[in-house]
Amino acid sequence: MTTAADLVAVLKKELKAAQITYAELARALGMAESSVKRMLSKSEMSLSRIDAICRVLKLDFGEVARLVADARPMLSELTETQERAVVADKKLMLMAICVLSQWTFEQILDTYQLKETEGIKYLVQLDRIGIIELRPLNRYRLKLAKTFRWRPHGPVMHFFREHALKDYFSGGFNGPDEVLMLVHGAVSHAMAPMFMERLQRLAQDFSQQHMADQKLPEKSREGYTLLLAMRRWEFQAFTELRRN
Numbered sequence: 256m257t258t259a260a261d262l263v264a265v266l267k268k269e270l271k272a273a274q275i276t277y278a279e280l281a282r283a284l285g286m287a288e289s290s291v292k293r294m295l296s297k298s299e300m301s302l303s304r305i306d307a308i309c310r311v312l313k314l315d316f317g318e319v320a321r322l323v324a325d326a327r328p329m330l331s332e333l334t335e336t337q338e339r340a341v342v343a344d345k346k347l348m349l350m351a352i353c354v355l356s357q358w359t360f361e362q363i364l365d366t367y368q369l370k371e372t373e374g375i376k377y378l379v380q381l382d383r384i385g386i387i388e389l390r391p392l393n394r395y396r397l398k399l400a401k402t403f404r405w406r407p408h409g410p411v412m413h414f415f416r417e418h419a420l421k422d423y424f425s426g427g428f429n430g431p432d433e434v435l436m437l438v439h440g441a442v443s444h445a446m447a448p449m450f451m452e453r454l455q456r457l458a459q460d461f462s463q464q465h466m467a468d469q470k471l472p473e474k475s476r477e478g479y480t481l482l483l484a485m486r487r488w489e490f491q492a493f494t495e496l497r498r499n
Contacts, residue, residue, distance in 0.1 A: 259300075262298075266308055275311065277292055284311070329400035331403050332405075333405070333409075335406065338406060340380075341386075350374070351386060354378075354381060360378070360395075378395060385398060401459060450485060457481075
């Protein structure tokens, strides 16, 4: 839920952006400047007063609420407990992957064998876990940062390694829009972080394109899974052949 402190912080920021001083706001509200300063510093004001400030800023309350939501810190990683809750139920994990892809509730129900009551139940669970903020009419706001990733050794990646990795790599990767590349080499310690940064940028580009293409007709889009990896590694059979 939106706290008074969050709301006032956004109002202050918008007043500053609009170059409206406390004295000017006080005149517009018919209050003393000292009263305005005290009201904003204590984060205590009525809904009618908030509405009046919104009118001064020429914003409606819905816009301010969205600004409050956008200003909140996003999660870049879930806790072990949160991830364990996700993998405990196959349908809940499916719902989690769908909301990460920003699917609408209607798209999820149209695509998968889920009843409406089930879908709502899982949205509520994702809200409790902290992945989304559930809104009216089964809409939601994702509470994860663009840099979000599953914990490297957490329950979700463990589930992926155990149940999905073999299935993923069993594909031929020979389609015109598919590729599997295995590149090995030794590079300097200074260059390795640069390659990591490029891989992260590619992942972000893929994610942003996915979001941009949501406006296209469904028949114009196809589901892809991009798997990026880079680690210090040598095939165990080769390591065993190394000289001491």
